[in-house]
Amino acid sequence: MDRALVRVCWRHLFWVLWPVALLWSAAVVHAQADPNAACLACHGVPGREALLAGGERLPLYVDGEAYRLSVHGQKQLPCTACHTRIMGFPHDPLLAFDRRDYQLDHYGVCRNCHPEVYDATLDSMHARALAAGRREAAVCTDCHGAHDITDPHTPRQKISLTCSKCHAFIFEQYKESVHGAALLEESNPDVPTCVDCHGVHNIGDPTTAAFRLQSPEICGECHRNEALMSKYGISTAVFNTYVADFHGTTVTLFQRQHPDQPTNKAVCFDCHGIHNIKAVDDPEATVVKENLLETCRKCHPDADINFPASWTSHYIPDRNRYPLVYYVNLFYRIIIPGTIGFMLGFVVLDALRRLLLRIRRQQVVKQVQVEAGHHE
């Protein structure tokens, strides 16, 4: 058989097979009552692409199985629930310049079903960056995915891994931290993921004065929680001892009275680190004794070797830790009531005596008047 003949045969076979395939897929659609089967008949074929005006190729393939397992697939949402512009076949031509253009053009449909979270994102850093022209700023589908959306917090690591897609450098630090390591290695339910500190949809700007002033409250949310901290043998006095000290007092007052004013007094992360925060006994921790002076010097460049001990390390002074502070406090706990008690006692006695005298004098005066009346 010569080659031309084979080619002709194949061509004929194609024209025969094509309607058959179409009919067969229609039958499959009918049998399974899968609303998306018609779409997947074409879009379920791997490798299909559309050439966009900017030269990029838009993959048209959708993994039907992944969609079926996704949250939307389980609810049996039709493709057109999101792809609202698809009215039939043939589709309207793609106008997107490139793939990002297509994504940015389409994520708005999420609002149709999720208006609250969508509107929350409008206040976020991502929305601000997008509005400022940064096309790579995350929109709904960048974090949640499009066709393969599953529960965003199962397993818990998934939360921070999602953020790591764009914030890889910060994630590298976070995963080495006491929080990150516990999350990634053991899916610890107690440690903060990215969103526990930054928020989820309305992620604010973490570099503002307001965020800085607010930050001890963020840490305090867990570190004040006795039930949570006792699991790890961490003291819950850390928050109150911080607020009682110079730094914490100032920051607390600023937060309540001038929440948008910057203050240079240290907040938790100035000493402990931000994403790379280590356990306090980790030799790499910024607050471990060997590194503490260096940490202090960030703000107190002239500080000397004795200086770090002027901070009582979140301890409430007692006989063993910071005994001098403890005994000074004890001294005043005795001397104040003692002195003031003595003074009050003396003053009250003096006042009573004077009152008594005055009453007696008045009685004498009255008596004299009475006697004088008698004489008249």
Place this chain on the structure above:
Amino acid sequence: MSEQPRQEYVRFSLTDRIEHFLLMTSFTVLVITGLPQKYVPAPWAEFLIGLMGGIETVRIIHRIAAIVLILESIFHGITVSYKLFVRRVSPSMLPTLQDFVDFLDALRYNLGLAKRRPQYDRYNFEEKIEYWAVIWGTVVMIITGFMLWNPITTTKFLPGSWIPAAKAAHGGEALLAFLAIIVWHVYNVHLKTFNRSMFTGKLSREEMLHEHPKELERIESGRIRPEPPREVIRRRERIFIPVAGSFALVSLLLMYFFVTYEETAIATVPTPVERAAVFVPATPVPTTEADMRLALSRGRAQLIPHAISPGRENCLACHGLGTLSPYTTIHANLRLGNETCLGCHPPMPGAAALPGNGEVPSFSAEILPILQRRCVVCHHRATPLDLTGYRAIMRGDGKGPLVIPGAASQSRLLTLGGLSVEVHPSQFTAEERARIGAWIDAGAPEN
């Protein structure tokens, strides 16, 4: 004379009254601005601080009042010494045994165990308690206040724990002083009888008779120490004034030094522990040219995973030209280098430097063995391109030198060695390329 009804006795001189005024105002301001700082989580404390313009303002006011109090203390030292050493008045403020007896008598009288109140001299024990309490309190407050004001200077001489101890003492003493004033001072000179002498300077005869009968008796019987003659005072002043003047000068200088010496903290908001690049997309290493184009078009090319350190500024010295090992397929035939690399691949912030930095590879120990392994089988003495020794390499062939010291990317030793396997069967490994590049960039020494 003593029969006159409005007879008045000078109790406090104008200086005394000015001193009291300074003490009163600075103390009041210190209490109002200080106690709220001690009790900060309490709502009343926060309210007061807010009312006064916020914590930073409150601290400034507190420190200004502290300076006034310190100045007044220095001034008081001078006026008291003047009275004692120049006018030689009797040190009537010193506590005596009589004061203790008076205290017991007063207690007995108040309890109804004695018929007569104790007869007081110029200063009774109540006033002495108050005076010495003020002295003690002021000394404690000034010392601890200075420690808190200058923690860095303090910890150069004292253990760190003295700072929180000073803070505890400063707060405790403040509360003690405030309560003592409220109980003792307010009762004794405002409630018991309203004693105006600290403002008018004078006491009436009735008040004298009631409060300081012994002093009145001494005055009226003429048993008071006579004022020294003017020339005696002048003579003493000639010694006193320079001494007091130097004391004042030293004290003032010391105070100025303490107030301005230490720059406790930086004035700016501390820089974060980490300076993190925020948007650093994590992408899989692109493996196809299409992938790479895509990555480039989205601004998502990989960051350079190591620091660009001295001796390694030249990307092509290690990665080669044209094939860009180990990303050969992506960059095939791009024929771009260095600045162009950095255009798509910014260095990763904070990345570590590669090992072997800074040190110049030895030609004889490292470079020559590589050449002998890879090159010399073809390029030996009998061929136009001779790579058997330092001189031969530096001389090159008919087309010019093989090595341009300091410019690895333009040295043909590397660019030719980076040709594809089909064209040039022997290839440097990435590590060999890196070592040769480092050697050339270091000036290609014969070491």
